[in-house]
Amino acid sequence: MAKQKTPEWQWSEDGINFRTRKWVKPEDLNANGSLFGGSLLKWIDEEAAIYAIVQLGNYRAVTKHISEINFEASAVQGDLIEIGLQATHFGTTSLTMRAVARNMITRKRILTIEKIVFVSLDDDGMPTPHGYSEITYNRDRMPTERLATGTIRLP
DSSP states (O other), rough: OOOOOOOOOOOOSSSSOOEEEEEOOOGGGOOOOOHHHHHHHHHHHHHHHHHHHHHHHSOEEEEEEOEEEEEEEOOOOEEEEEEEEEEEEEEEEEEEEEEEEHHHHTEEEEEEEEEEEEEEEESSSSSSOOOOOOOOOOSSSOOOOOOOOSSSSOO
16 A cells, blocks of 8 residues: 655644744734744744753753744734754753644645754753753653752642
8 A cells, every 4th residue: 555645734744842832923923924034033933942842851041042043934813833852962061952833724825944943951051061962752850940949849
């Protein structure tokens, strides 16, 4: 039996292991009435930070580098955007990932970012080794203290 081809717009089994969705609202639009690139980049950076926190086990994970951003299509108010992230490399103090954003309504890829690097920081804001080399698929590395309140343990 022949294998069915996955339509290009669908998420394939290409390693994307963290996905989220956003709804394009009026405050996300530019003067042309389409999705403002800065809004999309903010969403990606925020989701990448959450993903890095879970993977590195540290709330003090910060964006170090974002490579070239390739915009391919856009979106308008009411569209649903799916953002996918894939960890591609663990460094001693860092995590590198790639990002893809797609419009779920038009089924077009909006952008790709091949390299986003997050660094794990210590209490003094200096890069600190995280000790990981593999992706986790559960929350075993989730930090158990709140950054804003110091050492109060989460339940």
